[in-house]
Every structure is written in structure tokens, then in C-alpha cells.
Amino acid sequence: TSMDDISIKANVSKKTLYSHFENKEDLFNAVLNEYWSKTLSELDIKINTQEQPQSALKAFSEKLTQFFLNKNTTSLFRVMIHEHSRLPELTKDISDKQQAPFVSELSRYFNHQMKAGVLSIKDATLAASHFIGMIKEYDFWPTMLGSKGQLSEKKQDENIDLAIDMFLRYYAV
Numbered sequence: 001t002s003m004d005d006i007s008i009k010a011n012v013s014k015k016t017l018y019s020h021f022e023n024k025e026d027l028f029n030a031v032l033n034e035y036w037s038k039t040l041s042e043l044d045i046k047i048n049t050q051e052q053p054q055s056a057l058k059a060f061s062e063k064l065t066q067f068f069l070n071k072n073t074t075s076l077f078r079v080m081i082h083e084h085s086r087l088p089e090l091t092k093d094i095s096d097k098q099q100a101p102f103v104s105e106l107s108r109y110f111n112h113q114m115k116a117g118v119l120s121i122k123d124a125t126l127a128a129s130h131f132i133g134m135i136k137e138y139d140f141w142p143t144m145l146g147s148k149g150q151l152s153e154k155k156q157d158e159n160i161d162l163a164i165d166m167f168l169r170y171y172a173v
Contacts, residue, residue, distance in 0.1 A: 134163035
């Protein structure tokens with residue numbers, strides 16, 4: 001789309017639009033950042049450090065799945081994939097930003113559980129990335145690529161339970 005089209009749809013002059021955004025890339029970045037920020041604050045991904053890993057990871061995984069399989073999220077990811085060849089730095093930056101809060105929160109929880117002697121993890125950030133990958137891989141990419149319909153809630157739940165079980169078999173003390 002063009003900045004002309006955007007200004008018409010937003011009911012503002014093109015000059016006003018350019019006074020806020022230097023170009024479409026800046027506007028795209030602002031839209032994505034606003035979406036991530038709003039959606040993540042609504043999800044409230046904070047994990048209670050007193051909660052046992054099984055239940056804490058279950059609740060966290062359900063929120064993660066809710067975020068990644070949201071229609072707006074998948075639509076924005078598809079745009080990012082499409083624009084990646086033209087704007088590789090922008091899409092990498094946005095992709096890193098959207099996963100960072102999940103990795104950070106999970107790492108914080110893992111570090112607390114390590115200090116409590118519940119988990120034995122050498123690198124909490126890497127373990128968080130691995131766990132998120134187990135949750136995301138099974139449903140997110142097939143949904144994104146349209147190779148199959150989104151899994152039923154029952155199948156998503158089974159996937160989450162299996163990922164938690166594998167994770168805890170490896171890292172639980």
C-alpha cells in the first residue's frame with residue numbers, strides 16, 4: 001500500500017502522516033511495536049515464582065500459544081515474512097522483540113527455580129528458548145504456512161503437556 005492510501009484511510013493529510021513517520025518502514029515498525037506491547041500487556045505473562053514448574057509452565061504455555069496463534073499475530077508475521085527480503089533488519093528486530101518478553105520471563109522463573117533447587121539448568125535463556133520452541137514449533141509454523149489447519153484445543157493441550165514433561169524430565173532435580 002502507499003502512504004497516500006494510508007493517509008486517506010486514516011483521514012489525515014499525507015503531510016501529517018509524514019510528520020509522524022519518515023516512511024512506510026517507520027510506520028510498519030510502529031504498528032508492530034504497538035501491537036506487541038498491547039497484546040503482551042493484555043496477556044500478562046508474569047509467572048509466579050512460588051508456583052511449581054508443572055503448573056507454571058502450563059499456564060505460561062497457554063498464554064504463549066494464545067499469542068502466537070492469534071489471527072492478528074499470524075497476519076502480522078505473514079507480512080513480516082513477506083517484507084523480510086526488502087527490510088531484513090526491521091523484521092529481525094521486530095521478531096526478536098516479540099519473543100524477548102517470553103524468553104525473559106521464562107528465564108527469570110527458571111533462575112528462581114534453580115536457586116530454590118527445583119531445576120538444574122546451566123543457561124536459563126537457552127532453556128527458555130528451547131522450551132518456547134517446543135511449544136511453538138508443533139502448531140505455529142504449520143498454521144503460518146497454511147499446511148494444515150490450526151490444531152484443536154485438545155491437540156494443543158497434549159502438545160503443551162508433552163513439552164512440559166520432556167522439559168522437566170531433563171531439567172528437574
